[in-house]
Amino acid sequence: MTLFEMHGVFRSYRQGGVFGRVRRISVLEDAGLRIEAGECVALLGPTGSGKSTLGRLLLGIERPDAGSIWFDGQPLCDSGGRVAPSVRRAVQAVFQDPVGATSPRFTAAEVVAEPLRLPRAAARDRVAVLMADVGLEPGLMDRPAHRLSGGQLQRLCIARALASAPRLVLLDEAVSSLDVETQTQVLDLLRDLRRRAGVAYLFVTHDLRLVRHFADRCYVMQDRRPVEVADPLGKGPVPPVLAALRAAMLPAVPGLRRAPVT
Numbered sequence: 001m002t003l004f005e006m007h008g009v010f011r012s013y014r015q016g017g018v019f020g021r022v023r024r025i026s027v028l029e030d031a032g033l034r035i036e037a038g039e040c041v042a043l044l045g046p047t048g049s050g051k052s053t054l055g056r057l058l059l060g061i062e063r064p065d066a067g068s069i070w071f072d073g074q075p076l077c078d079s080g081g082r083v084a085p086s087v088r089r090a091v092q093a094v095f096q097d098p099v100g101a102t103s104p105r106f107t108a109a110e111v112v113a114e115p116l117r118l119p120r121a122a123a124r125d126r127v128a129v130l131m132a133d134v135g136l137e138p139g140l141m142d143r144p145a146h147r148l149s150g151g152q153l154q155r156l157c158i159a160r161a162l163a164s165a166p167r168l169v170l171l172d173e174a175v176s177s178l179d180v181e182t183q184t185q186v187l188d189l190l191r192d193l194r195r196r197a198g199v200a201y202l203f204v205t206h207d208l209r210l211v212r213h214f215a216d217r218c219y220v221m222q223d224r225r226p227v228e229v230a231d232p233l234g235k236g237p238v239p240p241v242l243a244a245l246r247a248a249m250l251p252a253v254p255g256l257r258r259a260p261v262t
């Protein structure tokens with residue numbers, strides 16, 4: 001079943017002004033993308049290619065200039081541009097910077113409880129379950145969130161995203177700021193949550209290596225639109241942007257000139 005789809009989407013931004021000439025830059029042109037229920041779809045592309053813009057459209061934070069966006073068979077936004085509260089709960093996001101995404105005034109438990117509309121005692125029980133689900137001990141509940149490690153804080157952001165039982169989670173460079181070991185742990189955790197809860201992901205990344213291990217399907221941003229590629233590290237012709245990303249990959253083992261394409 002198709003959970004999310006966009007068709008013929010255009011998005012541009014006004015740039016310049018004050019002292020410079022005002023112009024519009026076109027970021028997405030005739031963009032289309034589809035995510036099935038429970039599927040993990042990767043979106044690859046170099047910096048500035050429009051990945052986060054597409055993510056904001058998926059969350060309904062921004063609206064397209066033209067085109068249509070659908071969630072669960074219904075338009076994502078109503079005619080007034082509003083996202084229904086039930087859809088808002090069903091589509092969540094985890095971003096690259098967990099420190100920026102959490103208030104320094106909140107304890108770990110308060111961060112996770114934020115989207116829960118429950119009385120305090122019930123919320124605390126639910127938070128304990130959500131924290132356990134992402135591998136955080138109950139002893140961390142009352143610790144100021146900013147005194148957690150980077151990996152713990154990102155797990156906390158995942159627990160908060162899962163608090164409203166979402167059906168689709170945007171992972172916008174969600175593991176990019178983590179060291180390799182923590183990255184693997186968090187990806188394993190996300191894979192496990194997907195298996196248990198049937199959550200779908202849009203996994204936005206620069207990192208080609210992670211895509212093969214984590215995603216079912218992959219799109220790459222080429223000429224202001226996502227283009228689906230069968231196997232981003234496979235043999236055969238690939239879009240030029242993907243060829244450039246592959247050429248820029250660091251060798252897996254220092255001393256090798258290129259990461260082997262297997």
Ligand SMILES: Nc1ncnc2c1ncn2[C@@H]1O[C@H](COP(=O)(O)OP(=O)(O)OP(=O)(O)O)[C@@H](O)[C@H]1O
Nearest residue numbers: 013014015027045046047048049050051052053054
């Ligand atoms: N609110 C905005 N106003 C003006 N320009 C914007 C705005 N948001 C994004 N842009 C521009 O749109 C283009 C695409 O940005 P976007 O953040 O979507 O790319 P990206 O692929 O996510 O990049 P990165 O990987 O660096 O995060 C960039 O040129 C950016 O400067």
